[in-house]
Amino acid sequence: MTRKSHGDIGNRSTIRDVAARAGVSASTVSRVLAGDYPVSTATRTRVMRAVRELDYVADARAKAIAGVGTPTLAFVLDDITGPSFAHMAHGVEREATRLGHLCLVCSTDGDTEHELEFIETMRAQRAAAVILVGGTADTAEYRARMSRIADSLASAGSRLVLCGRPPLDPGTPVTVIEYDNESGAYALCAHLLAQGHRRILFLGGKPANTTAQGRERGYLAAHRARGEEPDSQLRLAGDFTRDSGHRRIRQALSQGLEFTAVMAATDMVAAGALTALHEAGLTVPDDVSLVGYDDIPFARDLHPPLTTVHVPYEELGRLAVRTALGRTPDAPNEHLLLGTHVVVRDSVAAVPGQLVPDASARVSSQAPAGGLT
Amino acid sequence: MTRKSHGDIGNRSTIRDVAARAGVSASTVSRVLAGDYPVSTATRTRVMRAVRELDYVADARAKAIAGVGTPTLAFVLDDITGPSFAHMAHGVEREATRLGHLCLVCSTDGDTEHELEFIETMRAQRAAAVILVGGTADTAEYRARMSRIADSLASAGSRLVLCGRPPLDPGTPVTVIEYDNESGAYALCAHLLAQGHRRILFLGGKPANTTAQGRERGYLAAHRARGEEPDSQLRLAGDFTRDSGHRRIRQALSQGLEFTAVMAATDMVAAGALTALHEAGLTVPDDVSLVGYDDIPFARDLHPPLTTVHVPYEELGRLAVRTALGRTPDAPNEHLLLGTHVVVRDSVAAVPGQLVPDASARVSSQAPAGGLT
């Protein structure tokens, strides 16, 4: 069965096919398509017709190898399913295409091996920049590995961008864009403390995860700023998923752990926690207060609407590609720190039966002393 | 200026650089790296050392052009920010890398022009398959355009996959994977009707969007199966966002529109609607019942947990790449239809002050007569 009068199936046409059909040389076809070189109208017409008839599109890889391709940019995240990073992916993607770049997205599911592999692939693809987002275990091995990657990317004319990850040793060719986990958590926890809460359950992330660590540091610092030390039993590690939040609250409740407020490291975690609280017959915020982190769109649809910390993820994504792509080769390494702010909704109340010490507590995102640079 | 001194920034090394450093020819380096050809141990060692010292990685584009590259696969969606498609992206991504493919993700923000442009780019990249997901306006022009794309993709040995989009004319080389919008909506709406609801507000999508249309058809069919015709004022068009759901409910309420249940075309819309209902002092499900569609993870954290239709998005994504990549060139066109099912939670109650006609109403995902093929 003939599929189509011209062109066997699976046989893409090359520039030489077009040239032959138009009765010119490949150079001429290339020049017509590029549009920069003087070509007579008659020739141009013939070439264009051949292009149309063959449905020809120049091979992007071949162009790239010849040095005239569309530059590419890679974006690596843990899990594209999480709303916050999805927003960031969106920002990255939009800005990349605005700047005429192709954008490759890869989610690693938290698998370091996979991450490494993908970065190597991107280096092979000669990506203009590789953007890594999300916390990781900040081990010595991690730093060594990242430094190596940064170096080899740089020596290939590319650029490593770390988003929401700890910076590497100064001098390493890397762009770092952080959002302030510690200050946000500090402000949020201070808000809780100002409402009289003293036993605040902290639903953290994986112990080694830097994002989780930053938020936990804020939680701790806010307590210590008031001269208090939180019960270490109140800090529960886990995943950044709703199920994890749900599970941890159920366990805490069944173990008889006492707390008047819950501070979840993530809105997703908070969502699961909220449901577990409800299921236990507790009402928020009357019985227990609850706060999250990230300010995903959904946060305001929880019942009650969730008090949380707003992180400008989409802007973060845009910024990442802008600074990575817009830099001059010998510019100093950028290190940006984006501010966050608490958005107060209805999931926090004063602890029952206790006077609120400071009813007009200021809510801000000031870093505690010794904050990040 | 000399071309390179192996340490200059921005000068990636080529296979010839490695060859020179190892004192062999480029062919040998290629063979060592490929690992398929017999090479003496001494030579291999020297080559590997040179590779390491130069931190060399073969250019993937050059390999691709020579016919030994990593195949690529493209995934195009409306908005990566929406939870359901994000899950699908996840499925696509996982399956693609499992099958050794690179995966390009692009979100078009609903811009047809952008979509077209991206598909063309993918054709230039010689992507093995292009997966389009999400509803669109099903116009004659759309079909013509898609058919053309399908043809030119096919003639280049690639494959167009439509996910959750209407099929094209038979004979067009395209793989279609649909999930059953109509049946799901039918079952969901039947569930509502069985609870005695007669005025069900339908929060749809953009009028031309096929996903929205499918769900609306289910809504209509369920009514008609009981010999009823829903008030057309109860069908409100809009976006698939929480804000749109919120806005529409607020307006409906302020206009004094009467309804005992809300059927949102999307869980996101339902979330916004729920909040608007709450804000108006209405409680769900006592005052008004509410259902969504998609079963995003968040749905069970709404208050009350949302009754909705489960769509296996991640599975859908995996399936899409599996069938697209696993097909033999001359196989007939696949057209899969994935089933959905209602998941009953607590957001639906019998209409107040009315006897429930059929308390043991079966909840299933049977298609209405004349359903999809």
Place this chain on the structure above:
DNA sequence: TCCAGTTCGGGAACCGGTTGCCACAAGTGT
């Protein structure tokens, strides 16, 4: 010692484009 068989490695063509350089034709001024 000579020859066949292996093992190993280089030269060159090729993948599908781009582009510098040059040749040829037509047009122009004197």
Place this chain on the structure above:
DNA sequence: ACACTTGTGGCAACCGGTTCCCGAACTGGA
């Protein structure tokens, strides 16, 4: 009629790899 532009398009080198083909060196057996 001649030299000089100017417009046009082809040849060939190049981008960075892979691989076919062939020859050199080394091996072992007779």
